[in-house]
Amino acid sequence: MNAPLLEMKNITKEFPGVKALDNVSFQVAQGEIHCLVGENGAGKSTLMKVLSGVYPHGSYSGDVLFGGEVQRFNGISDSEKVGIAIIYQELAQFPELTVYENIFLGHEIKTGFLMDWNETIKRATEILKKVKLDVNPALKIKDLGVGKRQLVEIAKALSKDVKLLILDEPTAALNEVDSENLLNLLRDLKHHGVTCILISHKLKEVIQIADTVTVLRDGQTICTLSAQQGQVSEQILIKNMVGREIDNIYPRRERGQTGEVVLEVRNWNAYDPNAGRAVLKDVNFNLRKGEIIGFSGLIGSGRTELALSIFGNPDGYHLNGELYVKGEQKRFGHPRDAIDAGVAYATEDRKGDGLILIQDVKQNITLANLREIAEQGVVDNNAEVKVANEYKTSLNIKTPTVEQKVSNLSGGNQQKVCLGKWLFVKPEVLILDEPTRGIDVGAKYEIYTIMTRLVEQGMSIIMISSELPEVLGMSDRVYVVASGKIAGELPIAEATQEKIMHLATN
Amino acid sequence: MSFFNNAKTVLQQNIREYGMYIALFVIMAIFTITTGGTFISSRNIVNLVNQTGYIAVLAVGMTLVIIIRHIDLSVGFLGGFLGAVAAIAMVQWHFPVYAAIPLTLALGILAGLITAFLVAQMKIPAFVATLAGWLIYRGAILVVTESTGTIVIPDETFNAIGNGFIPDIPGLEAFLPGVHKLTLIIGIIAIILFVISEINSRKKKEAYNFEVLPNDMFIIKLIFMASLVGGITWLLAGYQGLSWTAVVVLVVVIIYHFITTQTVLGRHIYAVGGNPEAAELSGINVKKITYIVFGSMGMLSALSGILFASRLQSATTTAGSLWELDAIAAAFIGGVSPAGGIGKVAGSIIGALVMLSLTSGMNLMGIGISYQYIARGAVLAAAVIFDVTTRNRGK
Ligand SMILES: Nc1ncnc2c1ncn2[C@@H]1O[C@H](COP(=O)(O)OP(=O)(O)OP(=O)(O)O)[C@@H](O)[C@H]1O
Ligand SMILES: [Mg+2]
Numbered sequence: 001m002n003a004p005l006l007e008m009k010n011i012t013k014e015f016p017g018v019k020a021l022d023n024v025s026f027q028v029a030q031g032e033i034h035c036l037v038g039e040n041g042a043g044k045s046t047l048m049k050v051l052s053g054v055y056p057h058g059s060y061s062g063d064v065l066f067g068g069e070v071q072r073f074n075g076i077s078d079s080e081k082v083g084i085a086i087i088y089q090e091l092a093q094f095p096e097l098t099v100y101e102n103i104f105l106g107h108e109i110k111t112g113f114l115m116d117w118n119e120t121i122k123r124a125t126e127i128l129k130k131v132k133l134d135v136n137p138a139l140k141i142k143d144l145g146v147g148k149r150q151l152v153e154i155a156k157a158l159s160k161d162v163k164l165l166i167l168d169e170p171t172a173a174l175n176e177v178d179s180e181n182l183l184n185l186l187r188d189l190k191h192h193g194v195t196c197i198l199i200s201h202k203l204k205e206v207i208q209i210a211d212t213v214t215v216l217r218d219g220q221t222i223c224t225l226s227a228q229q230g231q232v233s234e235q236i237l238i239k240n241m242v243g244r245e246i247d248n249i250y251p252r253r254e255r256g257q258t259g260e261v262v263l264e265v266r267n268w269n270a271y272d273p274n275a276g277r278a279v280l281k282d283v284n285f286n287l288r289k290g291e292i293i294g295f296s297g298l299i300g301s302g303r304t305e306l307a308l309s310i311f312g313n314p315d316g317y318h319l320n321g322e323l324y325v326k327g328e329q330k331r332f333g334h335p336r337d338a339i340d341a342g343v344a345y346a347t348e349d350r351k352g353d354g355l356i357l358i359q360d361v362k363q364n365i366t367l368a369n370l371r372e373i374a375e376q377g378v379v380d381n382n383a384e385v386k387v388a389n390e391y392k393t394s395l396n397i398k399t400p401t402v403e404q405k406v407s408n409l410s411g412g413n414q415q416k417v418c419l420g421k422w423l424f425v426k427p428e429v430l431i432l433d434e435p436t437r438g439i440d441v442g443a444k445y446e447i448y449t450i451m452t453r454l455v456e457q458g459m460s461i462i463m464i465s466s467e468l469p470e471v472l473g474m475s476d477r478v479y480v481v482a483s484g485k486i487a488g489e490l491p492i493a494e495a496t497q498e499k500i501m502h503l504a505t506n
Numbered sequence: 507m508s509f510f511n512n513a514k515t516v517l518q519q520n521i522r523e524y525g526m527y528i529a530l531f532v533i534m535a536i537f538t539i540t541t542g543g544t545f546i547s548s549r550n551i552v553n554l555v556n557q558t559g560y561i562a563v564l565a566v567g568m569t570l571v572i573i574i575r576h577i578d579l580s581v582g583f584l585g586g587f588l589g590a591v592a593a594i595a596m597v598q599w600h601f602p603v604y605a606a607i608p609l610t611l612a613l614g615i616l617a618g619l620i621t622a623f624l625v626a627q628m629k630i631p632a633f634v635a636t637l638a639g640w641l642i643y644r645g646a647i648l649v650v651t652e653s654t655g656t657i658v659i660p661d662e663t664f665n666a667i668g669n670g671f672i673p674d675i676p677g678l679e680a681f682l683p684g685v686h687k688l689t690l691i692i693g694i695i696a697i698i699l700f701v702i703s704e705i706n707s708r709k710k711k712e713a714y715n716f717e718v719l720p721n722d723m724f725i726i727k728l729i730f731m732a733s734l735v736g737g738i739t740w741l742l743a744g745y746q747g748l749s750w751t752a753v754v755v756l757v758v759v760i761i762y763h764f765i766t767t768q769t770v771l772g773r774h775i776y777a778v779g780g781n782p783e784a785a786e787l788s789g790i791n792v793k794k795i796t797y798i799v800f801g802s803m804g805m806l807s808a809l810s811g812i813l814f815a816s817r818l819q820s821a822t823t824t825a826g827s828l829w830e831l832d833a834i835a836a837a838f839i840g841g842v843s844p845a846g847g848i849g850k851v852a853g854s855i856i857g858a859l860v861m862l863s864l865t866s867g868m869n870l871m872g873i874g875i876s877y878q879y880i881a882r883g884a885v886l887a888a889a890v891i892f893d894v895t896t897r898n899r900g901k
Binding site (some may be wrong): 311312314334335336338339340345347352353354355356357358359363367368370371374377378379382385386401421 | 710711714716717768769770771772773774776777780781783784785786787788789790791847848
């Protein structure tokens with residue numbers, strides 16, 4: 001084997017109170033797809049930020065060798081110059097700009113001082129073809145779905161003549177079809193000589209695509225496995241990631257043994273006046289006490305809209321139909337009313353409308369239920385820390401203290417903070433929108449265990465999820481949503497991936 | 507050795523917070539030297555507070571407005587206008603002062619709610635909505651003072667707010683002559699309350715096993731704060747005691763500090779500023795918070811107008827000009843983030859003090875108004891640069 005394209009030697013990176021990387025070594029060979037896996041907070045994103053110059057030379061110890069030379073990047077632009085492109089866990093796009101503007105943002109095509117828009121559009125069209133994205137480059141980013149946005153981001157990287165492409169959890173927000181497309185594209189790029197580092201918590205796709213896998217745990221390299229030598233399997237990965245074996249990721253639970261109806265929606269219609277279209281059409285469903293129902297469907301099928309329309313309707317849809325909570329007809333005018341009636345909704349978009357990133361862990365956890373730790377409107381700060389620490393322990397949130405700012409947590413741990421916030425509300429009906437997005441296997445197992453415990457205690461859960469195995473593994477019943485309608489209801493005994501996909505796409 | 511290490515870590519961790527106090531201290535020290543001690547004289551400090559209480563009050567309200575990601579440009583002329591309304595109520599409508607003041611405050615709240623309606627309900631950017639308010643209230647001052655010109659206020663009670671001092675305890679004249687005993691007692695009580703509450707909260711934290719300041723640092727903090735309050739008390743008591751303006755400002759600051767740091771309402775305000783969408787989904791009524799914050803801003807504008815009119819013992823046609831900019835500058839110097847969600851009432855008050863000390867010090871030194879503007883601009887820029895750089899450095 002010839003010299004590796006990338007070699008990171010003895011990298012150590014510390015944040016106040018956290019050693020995010022502890023003497024990590026990491027090698028990537030020319031032309032391979034190298035997957036980086038590890039628990040939430042293991043240091044994957046941090047390692048990639050060291051590599052791409054987000055954390056400049058001098059803020060970490062150790063050496064980065066790229067193409068055989070020691071590199072001292074002082075910012076992203078330095079690493080871009082040598083051909084490294086990174087696509088972040090959270091996309092950094094400009095929704096109001098067009099596809100072609102986004103692709104060439106930062107390295108615009110100019111004649112003299114002026115933008116050469118014609119050339120820009122022409123080049124954008126070519127690159128879009130390369131990533132097999134068939135859209136008009138003059139569309140605005142905000143009009144594209146997440147899957148397509150992801151492809152635009154890759155197009156952007158390709159427009160810069162990239163040698164090493166880094167993708168940090170690109171498929172976390174994608175459905176199966178879009179993920180598959182993306183993986184195919186990566187294979188394609190590999191044949192064109194682009195080396196790729198892929199971070200993912202979806203082990204199935206890691207196994208499908210990886211040539212080599214490196215496992216990180218607690219800021220240290222645990223092992224590097226080669227697919228050719230047959231070292232990559234789900235069990236081996238999980239064992240190295242979490243340090244123990246998990247044989248059954250979905251906890252055992254008596255399914256279908258549920259009580260009276262706690263929430264019911266009848267002939268529910270919603271019209272979005274801002275978008276000028278109907279988002280929900282004649283939706284009927286019910287939820288029983290102690291039950292988990294899964295809402296499956298494609299991204300954009302209206303599942304989130306359905307949840308929001310029930311949960312106080314913050315987007316101001318025009319609603320029509322009946323909502324019953326514990327037999328009483330209700331119509332919530334504000335999320336507060338819904339929370340007070342025992343209904344909670346944990347969003348799919350933790351950074352957008354889930355967390356207050358500039359505040360700390362404890363403030364985020366108590367936000368929706370400050371009353372409980374306040375007396376006559378005055379917050380008991382000590383009680384707050386105590387509550388937050390309880391959730392830190394029970395959800396295993398990785399943070400030095402609950403006074404850490406949430407923006408400093410790893411993606412998966414942020415997700416757990418979101419969950420903690422809604423558990424502290426102690427709802428009777430909990431709507432979880434993509435609850436395990438970006439969460440590692442170990443933590444997934446923990447979350448499933450928590451969900452199981454909650455329903456056994458009498459809570460009812462609506463789980464919106466694009467991950468079919470999880471829907472099948474956890475639900476008592478499955479509703480499939482397509483184009484704002486309930487396309488079908490399946491008892492768990494009859495539900496299969498094929499049936500669900502069939503209902504979702506037809 | 508460990509003492510210095512402790513001091514170093516405590517300073518490093520809180521540099522942003524302490525930076526402002528240090529800056530204020532340095533500015534005051536410089537002026538004390540360059541004016542040969544005049545700056546720190548009781549008389550000057552009392553004047554400084556009395557002349558500028560109206561800006562401090564605005565800065566407090568502005569802090570909340572900026573925290574929830576808005577701005578209010580109309581506060582200056584609204585204050586000026588409402589000051590004139592108070593004058594007219596007393597002079598032309600013959601309202602007693604005890605009716606005129608609540609009326610003015612109520613009108614202030616109403617004006618604030620109108621702004622909030624435009625911002626929260628009609629979704630008009632606060633910058634635009636309050637710019638309209640700026641123009642309207644400016645015109646309104648001219649309208650109400652058009653026929654009379656400056657309105658002289660004869661009411662002594664009203665004028666005492668801006669010029670008077672709290673009475674001393676009668677019958678103690680022989681004891682410590684020339685010292686204002688009631689002020690002294692208030693100062694001592696304040697120190698005692700402060701120390702007790704600090705010790706209590708420390709004990710509570712220890713009971714929960716939470717991290718607390720190291721012992722030596724805690725004691726230094728107590729001594730520092732106690733001597734600061736003590737020093738100011740002594741200065742004030744050596745002149746004529748606490749002025750009514752100082753009392754008003756103190757009460758406003760204490761109430762707002764309490765609300766923002768200790769209450770559910772305060773948490774909700776910061777949450778709305780930090781991420782309005784997340785706040786809404788967490789059951790916080792963002793519109794309601796907007797109404798409360800702008801309503802409070804309107805009320806404080808009215809209070810500011812009252813302080814100013816009382817100080818001048820009259821309502822003038824020019825009252826209100828540039829107040830809003832001083833208030834906004836004070837808030838930014840005090841560490842409020844224009845991106846929302848970050849800022850402290852106490853910080854803004856320090857910011858106001860920095861601005862006002864600059865003006866007062868330079869006046870005493872006989873520096874021309876043109877250079878004063880330049881110096882204040884430079885300090886504003888420096889403060890914000892300091893704030894941004896220390897904020898980005900981790901933590
Ligand atoms: N700016 C920061 N300040 C303080 N701590 C940080 C900062 N960034 C990351 N950390 C900490 O460093 C550790 C590694 O974080 P990192 O984001 O690399 O994890 P990750 O492996 O990408 O996890 P995930 O799968 O959840 O995205 C975490 O414990 C995190 O809390
Ligand atoms: Mg990450």
